[in-house]
Every structure is written in structure tokens, then in C-alpha cells.
Amino acid sequence: MNDIRKIERDVNMANTKISARSVDVFYGETHAIRNVSVDIADRTVTAFIGPSGCGKSTFLRCLNRMNDTIETCRVTGDIELDGRDINARSVDAVQLRAQVGMVFQKPNPFPKSIYDNVAYGPKIHGMARNKAELDEIVEKALRRGAIWDEVKDRLHAPGTGLSGGQQQRLCIARAVATEPEVLLMDEPCSALDPIATAQVEELIDELRQDYAVVIVTHSMQQAARVSQKTAFFHLGDLVEYDDTDRIFTNPRDQRTESYITGRIG
Ligand SMILES: Nc1ncnc2c1ncn2[C@@H]1O[C@H](COP(=O)(O)OP(=O)(O)OP(=O)(O)O)[C@@H](O)[C@H]1O
Ligand SMILES: [Mg+2]
Numbered sequence: 001m002n003d004i005r006k007i008e009r010d011v012n013m014a015n016t017k018i019s020a021r022s023v024d025v026f027y028g029e030t031h032a033i034r035n036v037s038v039d040i041a042d043r044t045v046t047a048f049i050g051p052s053g054c055g056k057s058t059f060l061r062c063l064n065r066m067n068d069t070i071e072t073c074r075v076t077g078d079i080e081l082d083g084r085d086i087n088a089r090s091v092d093a094v095q096l097r098a099q100v101g102m103v104f105q106k107p108n109p110f111p112k113s114i115y116d117n118v119a120y121g122p123k124i125h126g127m128a129r130n131k132a133e134l135d136e137i138v139e140k141a142l143r144r145g146a147i148w149d150e151v152k153d154r155l156h157a158p159g160t161g162l163s164g165g166q167q168q169r170l171c172i173a174r175a176v177a178t179e180p181e182v183l184l185m186d187e188p189c190s191a192l193d194p195i196a197t198a199q200v201e202e203l204i205d206e207l208r209q210d211y212a213v214v215i216v217t218h219s220m221q222q223a224a225r226v227s228q229k230t231a232f233f234h235l236g237d238l239v240e241y242d243d244t245d246r247i248f249t250n251p252r253d254q255r256t257e258s259y260i261t262g263r264i265g
Contacts, residue, residue, distance in 0.1 A: 017042035017182060017212040018063060023077035025058050025067065032058045034236040036077075040182070040229075045204060045213045047223035047244065050233035051259065056216045059233065060184050063214065064100035065093045081182070098125055101175035105187040107167035109159030109174075114151050117159040117170055118142060121178040137177060145173025146203045165196020172203060176211075183207060185215040189222065201226050220260055224248050232256045 018040040025033035033055045040046050040063075048056040058067070065086060067073040079086050086096055098121060109117050118138045121127075128134035138155075142148040147169040151162070159170050168188060175183060185204070189197040204226050207213055217223050223230055223244065230247040232240045232255070240247060240256045251257045 015041045015044070017082065019078075019080045019083075020062070021078045023059070023062060023075065023079060025055070025062060025076075026074045027070070028072045032236055033062070036238045038231060038238060038241055040212055040214060042181075042212045043208055043210070044229055045208050045215060045227040046229040046231065047227035048214065048216045048231050048233060049218075049220065049223050049259070050239075052218075054233040055236045056233050057186050059238075060186055060214060060216055063182070063184055064097045064102055066097070066102065068093055095125075098178040099180055100182040100184060101178065101180035103168070103171050103175050103183065103185045103188050105190050107164055107171050107191065109162070109167050109170055111158065111160060113156045114142075114159045114162070114170060115155040117174050118177045121174065125178055127178070141173040141177035142170075144176045144207070145169045146199060146206075147173060163196070165192045165199060168192060168196065168200060169203065172200070172207075176207070180211065182212045182214070185213065187216050187218065190218070197222075220248070232259060234259070 016039045020040075021037045023033055023036045024031070036059060048060060050056055061067045062075055062079060067075055075087070081096075081100065085091070110120065112120070115138055118141050119134055122134060122137045128137055139148065142151060147166055150166060151170070159167065162170060168191070172188075189200050192200065201222065204213055204215065215223075215226065227244045230242065230244040231238055232247060232251075232253075234255050240251055240253045242252075247256060248260060251260065
């Protein structure tokens with residue numbers, strides 16, 4: 001038994017993609033994240049859950065330095081991606097965000113064609129030598145976003161003309177086009193109907209083959225369906241982090257229990 005536990009632990013450690021240690025986040029005087037340490041596993045979906053205002057989005061944004069764009073925001077502590085400090089001076093935030101892509105709550109396609117939405121990142125990062133290569137990258141990303149069949153005959157129509165669920169899958173395609181290693185999703189399905197939600201959830205499960213995916217969700221059912229690891233946040237603290245099954249069937253902390261049974265939040 002002990003041996004099995006030890007092997008599991010070693011495998012998990014070898015599997016770490018992002019390692020956060022003693023992370024604190026302040027917005028001016030507001031202390032939004034308190035001393036959070038967590039390892040995010042590769043090729044795994046990790047769900048962040050917790051009541052509104054507990055710091056899920058704030059902590060998610062630490063992972064690709066999106067908080068840099070908020071003037072009052074100050075982040076302390078260490079965050080490593082594959083063992084490299086993402087806040088080091090030598091790390092370019094734009095480059096980092098290509099590696100650690102992000103999908104937002106509200107689908108936000110650029111006011112450009114479907115094609116150009118996806119081609120934008122690869123162009124900036126010089127990923128294609130010519131038009132044929134770029135076409136290939138765009139097609140691959142749209143296939144990865146499970147939307148190719150729906151848009152292949154109208155690649156030059158505006159991305160904003162798609163339905164909400166299609167726009168969200170376009171945004172996922174745009175995020176994967178730069179070949180990220182980690183995909184951060186902040187309530188990616190909250191603006192979608194149940195059918196589009198199911199499509200995006202299926203896609204998330206598929207993306208797990210290649211990426212570390214972190215998803216913020218208010219839906220306990222969604223966390224249980226798509227994730228293998230779950231982190232429960234409460235008032236800026238990471239209260240509990242464990243296998244999703246364990247969090248939902250046998251949580252260790254009273255606050256987790258209260259939240260998943262609907263008593264707080
Ligand atoms: N740009 C900001 N400026 C100032 N305070 C902020 C900012 N963004 C978040 N906060 C504060 O930080 C705390 C955590 O907010 P955050 O948005 O991370 O919570 P959340 O868990 O994502 O909530 P929700 O589920 O409602 O999206 C809250 O007290 C919030 O008011
Ligand atoms: Mg949020």
C-alpha cells in the first residue's frame with residue numbers, strides 16, 4: 001500500500017506543469033489571494049471552484065501574468081512553468097501568454113474574419129513561413145476547436161457573426177493556434193446553452209490529451225464531469241485541492257463540504 005502511494009506521488013510530481021508557491025495577490029489594499037501553493041498537473045483538467053469573489057479568476061490570471069495588465073494589482077510568491085520562473089525579468093509576458101493561452105467567460109472574437117482570428121497569433125509569433133503554412137495552422141486549430149466543419153466554407157466571414165457557442169469554440173481555436181502548453185479557461189461555458197456547453201466540455205476532455213487545462217466554473221456538475229483535479233477557494237484561501245472524486249464525495253474540510261452541498265456560496 002505504502003509503495004503504491006509513493007509511486008502515485010512520484011508520478012504526480014513528475015507530471016507537474018505549473019508549480020505555484022506562497023502566492024499572494026493584492027489589489028491596492030485588498031488582499032485577494034492568500035499564500036496559495038499548488039501544483040497543476042500536465043495533461044489533466046484542473047477545476048477551480050468556490051463562491052463568487054473568492055479569487056478564482058485572480059489566481060487563474062497569475063498563471064499567465066494577465067494581472068500585469070491591471071495597474072493596482074501586485075503579485076508575490078513563485079510561479080514556475082516547467083521549472084522556470086514565469087515572473088523572471090527574462091520572460092516576455094506576450095511570449096508566455098502564447099504558451100499559457102486563455103479563454104474568457106464571454107466569447108471575444110476579434111472584429112476580424114474567422115480565418116484572421118485564428119491566424120493572428122501565429123502571424124505575430126512568426127510560426128508560418130508562407131500562406132500555405134498559415135492555412136494549415138488555421139485549419140488544424142479550427143479542427144482542434146471542433147468548429148472546422150461549421151466554418152470551413154465561410155472562413156472570411158466575420159467571427160462575430162457566429163453563434164455564441166461557435167464563437168467560444170473559435171476563441172478556443174484561436175488560443176490553441178499558438179500551440180500553447182497550458183490552457184486557462186475562466187467560466188468558458190457560462191454564456192452558452194446546454195448543447196454548446198456539452199460541445200465545449202467534450203472539447204476540453206479532448207484537449208487534455210495534449211495540454212494542462214485549468215477551468216474556473218460555478219457549475220459543480222461541470223467540475224465533476226470535466227476535471228480530474230479540483231481546487232476549492234474560499235475568501236482568498238486555497239482550502240482544499242485533491243482528486244475531483246475525492247472533493248465531491250469525501251472532502252476533508254468543512255468549508256468544502258458546505259460549498260458542494262450548497263450551504264455557502
Ligand atoms: N481589477 C480589480 N480591481 C480591484 N479588485 C479586484 C479586481 N478584480 C478582482 N478584485 C477583487 O479581488 C477579489 C477576488 O476577485 P475574483 O474576480 O478573483 O473572484 P472570483 O472568484 O473569480 O469571483 P467570480 O466567481 O464572481 O468570478 C474580490 O474581492 C474582487 O472584488
Ligand atoms: Mg471570476
